[in-house]
Structures are given as structure tokens and as C-alpha cells.
Amino acid sequence: MNSIASTENQALSRTVLELDVNNHAGVMSHVVGLFSRRAYNVEGILVMPVGSGVTSRIWLLVNEDERLDQMVKQIEKLEDVLAVRRHGAEHEVFVRLEEFFR
Amino acid sequence: MPKAAVYFEEIPLSQQTPETLTGAQIVVRLLERQGIRTLTGIPGGAILPIYDALSKSALLHHVLARHEQGGGFMAQGMARATGLPAVCMASSGPGATNLLTAIADAKLDSIPLVAITGQVPKPMIGTDAFQEVDTYGLSIPITKHNFLVGSADELLSIIPRAFCIAASGRPGPVLIDIPKDVQNQLVEVDEWPEPGRADRVPAPAAELIEAAAAMINAAARPILYLGGGVVHSGASGAAVALAEKARLPTVMTLMALGAMPVDHPLSLGMLGMHGARCTNLALDECDLLIAVGARFDDRATGKVAGFCPQAKIIHIDIDPSELDKIKTAHIGIAGDVGAALAMLLPAIETPARASWLARVTTLKAEHPLRMPGIDDPRTPYGLIRAVADCLDDQATITTDVGQHQMWVAQAYPLRRSRQWLTSGGLGTMGFGMPAAIGAALAEPQRTVVCFTGDGSILMNIQELVTAAEEDVNVKIVLMNNASLGLVFQQQTLFYGERIYASRFKGMPDFVRVAEGFGVPAIDLDRESDPPAALARALSSSGPMLIHASIAMHEQVLPMVPPGAANKEMIGG
Numbered sequence: 001m002n003s004i005a006s007t008e009n010q011a012l013s014r015t016v017l018e019l020d021v022n023n024h025a026g027v028m029s030h031v032v033g034l035f036s037r038r039a040y041n042v043e044g045i046l047v048m049p050v051g052s053g054v055t056s057r058i059w060l061l062v063n064e065d066e067r068l069d070q071m072v073k074q075i076e077k078l079e080d081v082l083a084v085r086r087h088g089a090e091h092e093v094f095v096r097l098e099e100f101f102r
Numbered sequence: 103m104p105k106a107a108v109y110f111e112e113i114p115l116s117q118q119t120p121e122t123l124t125g126a127q128i129v130v131r132l133l134e135r136q137g138i139r140t141l142t143g144i145p146g147g148a149i150l151p152i153y154d155a156l157s158k159s160a161l162l163h164h165v166l167a168r169h170e171q172g173g174g175f176m177a178q179g180m181a182r183a184t185g186l187p188a189v190c191m192a193s194s195g196p197g198a199t200n201l202l203t204a205i206a207d208a209k210l211d212s213i214p215l216v217a218i219t220g221q222v223p224k225p226m227i228g229t230d231a232f233q234e235v236d237t238y239g240l241s242i243p244i245t246k247h248n249f250l251v252g253s254a255d256e257l258l259s260i261i262p263r264a265f266c267i268a269a270s271g272r273p274g275p276v277l278i279d280i281p282k283d284v285q286n287q288l289v290e291v292d293e294w295p296e297p298g299r300a301d302r303v304p305a306p307a308a309e310l311i312e313a314a315a316a317m318i319n320a321a322a323r324p325i326l327y328l329g330g331g332v333v334h335s336g337a338s339g340a341a342v343a344l345a346e347k348a349r350l351p352t353v354m355t356l357m358a359l360g361a362m363p364v365d366h367p368l369s370l371g372m373l374g375m376h377g378a379r380c381t382n383l384a385l386d387e388c389d390l391l392i393a394v395g396a397r398f399d400d401r402a403t404g405k406v407a408g409f410c411p412q413a414k415i416i417h418i419d420i421d422p423s424e425l426d427k428i429k430t431a432h433i434g435i436a437g438d439v440g441a442a443l444a445m446l447l448p449a450i451e452t453p454a455r456a457s458w459l460a461r462v463t464t465l466k467a468e469h470p471l472r473m474p475g476i477d478d479p480r481t482p483y484g485l486i487r488a489v490a491d492c493l494d495d496q497a498t499i500t501t502d503v504g505q506h507q508m509w510v511a512q513a514y515p516l517r518r519s520r521q522w523l524t525s526g527g528l529g530t531m532g533f534g535m536p537a538a539i540g541a542a543l544a545e546p547q548r549t550v551v552c553f554t555g556d557g558s559i560l561m562n563i564q565e566l567v568t569a570a571e572e573d574v575n576v577k578i579v580l581m582n583n584a585s586l587g588l589v590f591q592q593q594t595l596f597y598g599e600r601i602y603a604s605r606f607k608g609m610p611d612f613v614r615v616a617e618g619f620g621v622p623a624i625d626l627d628r629e630s631d632p633p634a635a636l637a638r639a640l641s642s643s644g645p646m647l648i649h650a651s652i653a654m655h656e657q658v659l660p661m662v663p664p665g666a667a668n669k670e671m672i673g674g
Contacts, residue, residue: 026238026250033242073423079247079267 014089022080023056125254126151126285142173146193149220151285168564172536174204179540187214195233206244210527214273223283246274254287265298272421306437315449321390326350330357331395337440338519363517374402379469382668398428408667502534502558505587532561542574569645570620616647623647
């Protein structure tokens, strides 16, 4: 995992999802449940409240997979999910966190 | 039939606000304002405040189920018969877990259901309190949405929102878990919220409709494929109109049966695992498949790669996540199927399509659904036909799950949308009888017939006493083959006839069982003139069990082996 080459290799096949969600107990369960029931591993999760704390933002790092389009559609159906945006693996949110995982 | 829309005028507006009410009283008042008149459930410690408030309601009729799953399926029967959200209740812990199967069933068949469960008081949540279970967590994957209510004033937004979510877009079940202290909490209510109604769905994209019309007009061998969404949308008339204008041979999923009358000249009946040979063979030859409110379920498609291998696909569905889920559509249209069909219809030409219609006619003649014994009421098909001969299209038909379900799906002349209530996606044995009770409660003017088997009926047999108590007009036709018939059939066909755990050794005397529960019963085996006995039984009022033995070796045919392509049918 630590070698630059393997990180780059994986980065090619990863996607970052950015979700705006209502901030209350249970929202994370709804989101990650969609992945776990499909045996689709979430590689990274980052959540913080936004602004007044009424909403939160969830960042998910996932492997690219043929099921990803379906996953995004399923996430969009959740009542507590307000918006979903897809980013490439080059998005810096998880990259900047890497120093905490050494 | 009582409908929610007419109900508002009946509310005594003299009730002055602000009022100080408990959470439980708010729940009851909001259900009344929502237009709910009948609900089902079983009380228990953690939901007693709500039951105490219910006891003072002059508008709500509570039907006491004998198992929460039975209560859940009764509510489903009401929702399936009317299309409106229905309510079931349970206490915490085992009450809630018993309800889960009925909720999961509603999720898979997109049935609008609002389940209200009691929960231990908030300070005790997470302490493994008596009858505490994580109802919220358990219900996440089997509900469209769920709520754990944190305070009584939240009920004023959550309950209307629950009905809105259950009814909007693709319908589904919503669970509201209410801790006991929230039920007892007093709050001042200044203003009552509007009842929850289905949100409007954005109109389908006009350019996609136009492209779809062009594709239909240009197709040589098109087939229209109707799913349960047509029923939910109330679009069966529009679907038949499209079929007639564009001259489309039409297949239906299990959930769509009744959307097009089965004896309509364009109808090819049910597709898939137990569809007629002509139906699956026609699909194999089609060059355009127009899927409307259908989700390419594996029981309908068989091996997906072998399903309509030459066809382009137009897929119309209210749930965008269904588009491209199983089969990539050439044109995928998100929207209400009724709205989409209404937009599509004016752009449709009426081609001759002579050679394709002639080909379908030939397939129907050469490979029809074979129904051996149709004239003998002591065979499965014959019994179903004899029951149908006693009834008109106003009757509602429910089934349990298994061989009897497939025989009825194949052989009963369904001609009306919402005439047919069956557990499709989850395939839950035990669905049929409580669902029939619910349908009869919602539409007491109809005769409701539940076809069941000796395996299925035992899974919710306790609701016979509910049927007797409510005196519902439910006729249970019990097709008894002394086995788990579809398991027996699969072991016979695919497991080298190693029959194991599917043949019952002990057999209850179902006539005496029914009578013991207070439901009159007849045994067709002992009747010298079964059609006459059936006619008498079906024209009586109130609940009745009709027992009929059938042979254990009878099979549902044709059958596509699980995992095979639909054209690889066995038998029939």
C-alpha cells in the first residue's frame, strides 16, 4: 500500500463521491448499507457537519466498478441525501489525509 | 369506496387550536386527518399510549391481528386493493421483528405502507431494555425510508412526510419508530399540517418520448412488456390503448396481470419462468421490447443474456435507478408511466404489422399454454376455472406463494387492474389470507378469493380467527397436495427425484381447523357435484374455507430451469 507505484495504480481505478446529507443519526447507516449489502467495499469515509450543522458532507472513496452508476442512483434515492457529486481519484480530499494513515 | 380525498370536509373544524395533546393523541389525530379509517396491529407495552388514544377515536377501526406479520399483510391487502397507503402497528421488540417480513414484501413489490412501531422510552434505548430491538437499524434496508422520532412535535412533520414518501414516485413502505416517552410527551399544537400526498413527478423528457415513438413506428417485431408500475400508475387503460394503436403483442409480469385483459387479442399473458411457450418464444424473436413499469426481474427474464437477444429496448420507469440496472436501454425514460404513455400515444402510427402479428398468431396456435384437466374441477387448472366460472371481474383474487400461485397466474381470467394481489418480489408464503382480509376490509362490496396451498396457509393460519371476527367476505380455496409443491417439483426435475423435506407426513384436518377458528368450511373432496358446491360456497357471505385435494405429482409447466434462458423451457 505504501509504495508510490501501487498507490498510483489504485488511484487510476478509484472514484471519490461527495454527498450532501441531512445531519442526523442514521444517515451514515443508510448510505453505507447500500454498499455493504452489495459486498461493495468503501475504501475511505470522511464526514463533517457543514455550516450550522443542519447538513453534513460525506466523502466516500470507492473502487471503480461496473456497479458504480447503479450505486450513485441508489444513493440519490435516499431521502436524507440532498446531492451527489462524482470526482476522479485525483481529488485531494483523501490525498491530504494520507499523512494521518502512515 | 372511501377515499382520502373526500374526507376533509368531515373534520370538525370547531376543534380549537392551540390544543395540548400527547404524542399518542397527535399520531391518532394525524391518521384521522390523513383519511385512514381502518388500520391493523397488535398492542404491547411500548405502544400502549397510542392504543389508549386509538380507543377514543370514533373514526379509526382497529383490526386486531393475531400475529404482526398477519397485520402487516392485511395492511398490504388494503394498499394493494386501493393504491392508497395503509397503516399497520406493532409494539417494540418481537412486535417489530414480526412485522419485518411484511415490510420487506412491500418494499419488493413497491406497496405504499406506513408501519408504526412502539419503542422503549428514549432513556432506555441502547440498554438492552425489555423488548428493545434496533427497529430503526433493522428496517433500513427493507423500507423506502424510516424514522426514529425524537420528540412529540416532530410527529407533526414526520407522519405526513411518511405518507408522502410512501405514496410518491415508486411507492414503498415507511416505518416510524416512536419511543414510549415520546408517545406520552405533551405538546401544544397550534396548527395541523396538511395530510401527506404523493409528490408530483417531473414530466418525461419530450425528446425521449419522440425518439421512442419513432422507434416503435419503425419496429418490425415489437413487444410491449408491462410490469407492476402500470398498475401503480393507474395506467392500464393507457397501456392497452398503446398496444391497440401500435398493434403490439403484449406480455405482462406477474405483478401486471389484469392490466390488459388476458383474453384481449393482443395479450400473450405472463412471461418468464412459468409463461406459455408462445409468450417466451415471441419474446425471443422480437426486435423491439417496450418495457413499461417493469424491472427485468430474473423470474421474468430468465438468463438475461438470452432475453430478447435481438431486441432494442425502450424502458419507461418512474424509478431512474431501474433504467440500465439489468439491461441497458436504447431509450431510457424516467417518469410516471401513465404520463409517458399519454405523451407517446399521439405520436404513434398504426402500422399494418401483418407478418409479425401473423407470426404471433402462429406461435399461439402451435405453442399455447396447455392446461390439462381444465374441465375437471378435481385438477389444479380445473378447480381454478371452476372458481372463475362462479365469479365476475369484480372479484378480487389473492394468492399465497407456490404452485397454486403460478397455476392461478396462468389460468385465472384476470381482466381488471388491482384484481390480482400476489407476493411477487419477496415471494412470501403466508401472504395470501391476511392480504385477502385486508382487501375485503378496504372494499367490502367485493368477493375476495384467496387461493392458497397447504404449505402457505399454515404460515399465517392464525388470521382465520381475524377473518371470522371481522366477518370479511373472504373465500379461501385451499389446494392441498400434502407437500411443498414447488420444492417437490424442483427436487423432481433438478435434484434427481431426491424428495426431501417437501412431503408432509402430518396433515391437519383443515376443515376442522377452520371451523375451530370460527370459519365455516367445505371439503370439495366429499362433494358429489363440486361446481355446484363451489357456486354455493362462493355466493355465501362472510369467510369460508374450501378444501380441495390435488395430486402431489401435478407440476407447473412450462418451467424455465433456474439460470437458463427463457427459450429453454421444460414441458408445457
